[in-house]
Amino acid sequence: MRRTAFFISDGTGITAEALGNSLLAQFEKIHFERITVPYIDDLEKAASVVKRIDKAAELDGAKPLIFDTIVDSAIRAEVSKASGFMVDIFGTFLHPLEQELEASSSYSVGRSHSISNETNYERRINAVNFALDNDDGARTRYYDEADLILIGASRSGKTPTCLYLALHYGIKAANYPITEDDIHDQRLPAALRPHREKLFGLTIDPERLATIRNERRPNSRYSSDKQCRYEVEEIELMYRRERIPYLNTTAYSIEEISTRIMVATGIERKR
Amino acid sequence: MRRTAFFISDGTGITAEALGNSLLAQFEKIHFERITVPYIDDLEKAASVVKRIDKAAELDGAKPLIFDTIVDSAIRAEVSKASGFMVDIFGTFLHPLEQELEASSSYSVGRSHSISNETNYERRINAVNFALDNDDGARTRYYDEADLILIGASRSGKTPTCLYLALHYGIKAANYPITEDDIHDQRLPAALRPHREKLFGLTIDPERLATIRNERRPNSRYSSDKQCRYEVEEIELMYRRERIPYLNTTAYSIEEISTRIMVATGIERKR
Numbered sequence: 001m002r003r004t005a006f007f008i009s010d011g012t013g014i015t016a017e018a019l020g021n022s023l024l025a026q027f028e029k030i031h032f033e034r035i036t037v038p039y040i041d042d043l044e045k046a047a048s049v050v051k052r053i054d055k056a057a058e059l060d061g062a063k064p065l066i067f068d069t070i071v072d073s074a075i076r077a078e079v080s081k082a083s084g085f086m087v088d089i090f091g092t093f094l095h096p097l098e099q100e101l102e103a104s105s106s107y108s109v110g111r112s113h114s115i116s117n118e119t120n121y122e123r124r125i126n127a128v129n130f131a132l133d134n135d136d137g138a139r140t141r142y143y144d145e146a147d148l149i150l151i152g153a154s155r156s157g158k159t160p161t162c163l164y165l166a167l168h169y170g171i172k173a174a175n176y177p178i179t180e181d182d183i184h185d186q187r188l189p190a191a192l193r194p195h196r197e198k199l200f201g202l203t204i205d206p207e208r209l210a211t212i213r214n215e216r217r218p219n220s221r222y223s224s225d226k227q228c229r230y231e232v233e234e235i236e237l238m239y240r241r242e243r244i245p246y247l248n249t250t251a252y253s254i255e256e257i258s259t260r261i262m263v264a265t266g267i268e269r270k271r
Numbered sequence: 272m273r274r275t276a277f278f279i280s281d282g283t284g285i286t287a288e289a290l291g292n293s294l295l296a297q298f299e300k301i302h303f304e305r306i307t308v309p310y311i312d313d314l315e316k317a318a319s320v321v322k323r324i325d326k327a328a329e330l331d332g333a334k335p336l337i338f339d340t341i342v343d344s345a346i347r348a349e350v351s352k353a354s355g356f357m358v359d360i361f362g363t364f365l366h367p368l369e370q371e372l373e374a375s376s377s378y379s380v381g382r383s384h385s386i387s388n389e390t391n392y393e394r395r396i397n398a399v400n401f402a403l404d405n406d407d408g409a410r411t412r413y414y415d416e417a418d419l420i421l422i423g424a425s426r427s428g429k430t431p432t433c434l435y436l437a438l439h440y441g442i443k444a445a446n447y448p449i450t451e452d453d454i455h456d457q458r459l460p461a462a463l464r465p466h467r468e469k470l471f472g473l474t475i476d477p478e479r480l481a482t483i484r485n486e487r488r489p490n491s492r493y494s495s496d497k498q499c500r501y502e503v504e505e506i507e508l509m510y511r512r513e514r515i516p517y518l519n520t521t522a523y524s525i526e527e528i529s530t531r532i533m534v535a536t537g538i539e540r541k542r
Contacts, residue, residue, distance in 0.1 A: 014526055106297055121524060121525075128434065132403075167438065254392075
């Protein structure tokens with residue numbers, strides 16, 4: 001079975017996508033063709049979307065699903081003319097919220113998606129720059145400024161996680177790779193010792209690590225099963241010995257790794 | 272006026288946050304204390320959330336708002352015992368969707384948030400690595416592999432945008448800074464010429480650029496009003512002369528810049 005799902009917004013469409021995908025994920029047996037249509041902020045654009053939806057309806061022989069986060073009720077009314085099944089966020093929840101809050105909403109198009117204030121925007125950009133400048137143990141002298149220092153074996157997911165935390169939450173996260181030399185020392189690397197309370201460890205199943213490393217350097221000692229198993233075992237031992245909180249990233253998405261670290265460390269979102 | 276808003280999920284909480292924030296943005300005059308509570312995936316955790324909500328209700332003298340994306344109806348029922356006002360995504364939309372799709376949902380906790388398949392995860396990680404390896408014109412010999420090459424003045428927002436596109440959509444985006452030398456040449460830089468169809472330009476208001484540059488290198492020629500004005504003018508001229516599509520990023524968030532580029536170029540989300 002096949003259905004088309006439209007994610008329609010007057011802004012980026014990110015909220016409509018997130019909501020729609022979380023609902024669609026509950027229907028595993030249906031194949032959904034997903035189409036995101038952002039920036040539908042006037043009646044003319046709405047009318048052209050209606051045409052697209054109607055065309056999909058004809059092709060599929062079934063109503064497309066419409067997940068929309070359009071604030072303006074006139075534009076929403078236009079979209080609702082399509083022969084689709086509408087999951088209408090603002091239409092459903094805004095009025096009850098107004099009653100509960102005893103306030104009228106501003107019905108501002110795209111409001112939630114624009115820069116709410118420059119400080120917030122700059123904090124995120126600065127955090128991205130911090131993550132880039134302090135990636136892969138490149139520098140350690142700015143660790144005083146870090147909110148968090150991720151440690152772990154090479155290719156265990158440190159860099160994407162630092163970037164996600166920076167981009168989304170304005171968190172300054174550095175990362176430091178635990179190398180074989182560090183393992184031999186049987187001690188926490190010297191650069192990390194003054195910042196013990198900021199450390200968080202990542203680990204990963206050795207088989208998965210070997211797969212990832214093989215893409216970068218095929219058939220090397222670095223990517224061998226034996227080496228990966230050795231590093232992971234020793235690094236997990238170090239985490240336990242030094243009482244560093246850690247997470248096995250194997251089964252998780254970047255979003256999950258990031259939010260689980262925030263839960264475990266208590267670091268606050270800075271948006 | 273002050274109200275507390277809880278974003279509660281059995282997964283990362285990202286969808287509940289996005290949805291809640293887009294609704295709250297419509298009530299400008301109310302100050303919301305926002306609390307995200309992810310990974311509420313059993314009754315015990317739900318009961319502890321109820322206590323937190325009730326405490327906030329007492330403190331505020333008003334019902335907290337609850338935006339939840341909990342799939343399991345028993346856990347949801349537990350949360351609904353709190354003295355809050357519930358905006359209940361799954362409770363509201365899942366049953367109508369089941370009817371429309373003539374299918375029952377799987378009611379799987381956290382489903383939408385986990386790695387749907389490894390290929391998808393790896394594509395995003397590979398895209399992040401591509402963005403990092405091809406940042407700031409560092410290398411140009413892999414431009415054949417790029418989905419997109421962002422160009423623009425130094426500090427016009429290229430790097431965070433490339434990283435966002437990679438992390439979220441698995442898009443391989445390189446970036447190349449347009450320097451004064453390039454401006455003097457009055458030609459598109461040689462490295463870019465074979466990839467004309469992949470180019471997208473960023474521009475920014477000169478005043479804003481000067482502010483951003485001043486943070487990095489205060490009181491330098493690089494960050495002077497005059498220099499910023501000169502570079503921006505010349506680069507916009509280049510875009511028009513070479514017919515490169517471009518976007519002024521000044522008023523936009525990273526999400527908006529990214530999604531607007533995708534609309535303008537027609538590059539597909541690869542999730």
